[in-house]
Amino acid sequence: MVEKKVVIPAAFTQQGRDKNAEKLKAKYEKAGWTIKEHISGGMTKPSYLIVQKEPVGKKEKMPSSFGWPQAITMVLAILAVSMCTLTNSQPEFDLSKAKSYAIIEKEDFSFPGRNRLGWVITSPARTFEERAQTAIKAAITLQKELKADIASVRIEPDPELSGLGYPLAIANYSPDNGGYSGDQGWTWRVEASRNQISPQQIAIAKMWKNNRESFLKPDGSLDEPNLRMEISKNLGLPFEQVHLPWAMLEKYEIQK
Incomplete structure (x- = not known):
């Protein structure tokens, strides 16, 4: 033969x-x-x-x-x-607004036959485009370094708030066009937020996270008014300013 x-x-x-x-x-x-x-x-x-x-x-x-x-x-x-x-695989789309980033967590959600890896990062990126392009840049690097079938990157506002619902951008990269399962027919899925989260809001979110269990009622519900009052006293803020941050994601269209 x-x-x-x-x-x-x-x-x-x-x-x-x-x-x-x-x-x-x-x-x-x-x-x-x-x-x-x-x-x-x-x-x-x-x-x-x-x-x-x-x-x-x-x-x-x-x-x-x-x-x-x-x-x-x-x-x-x-x-x-x-x-x-x-030449380090120059991308075929615009990454001119990508910023620096730091890896704070590494994730592995693989299954047999499909290597799916993730990075959680923080970055000084502030605008919609900066956040999206930074996540894309990190996903390309992750895929290249670890030969992942799918590389997922999530930008968080602070390491202590990772996974609590405040992502600033998410990029999923599948170079074989297989998506998560291997047969979904997509290469990129990217979302980013335009919302700005201030240092004050980050401090509120951290204190909310760390004190939440102390303000649970017998039925398991949260005594939110008293929790907000506690945070107000500790941070020296007016009660009406104590609220959790908001980060709404929008689809980012990759510009060739």
């Missing part, structure tokens, strides 16, 4: 990569080859077909339609992908 590893011509979108793969499969199947495996390299590495064919007593030839022009095109495509990798 003769077996070959054939490079699939690169493309800048998942749709283009799939189309090139189908064309190459058709060429080899027409020439009598069997497609054994399709190995996807995602956005930053070459993809391959593993093809097989029974020997016929003479040197196997490439399909007749695969000439020098096609070979040159393939080499150039491989070089282009290699250059992207060597």
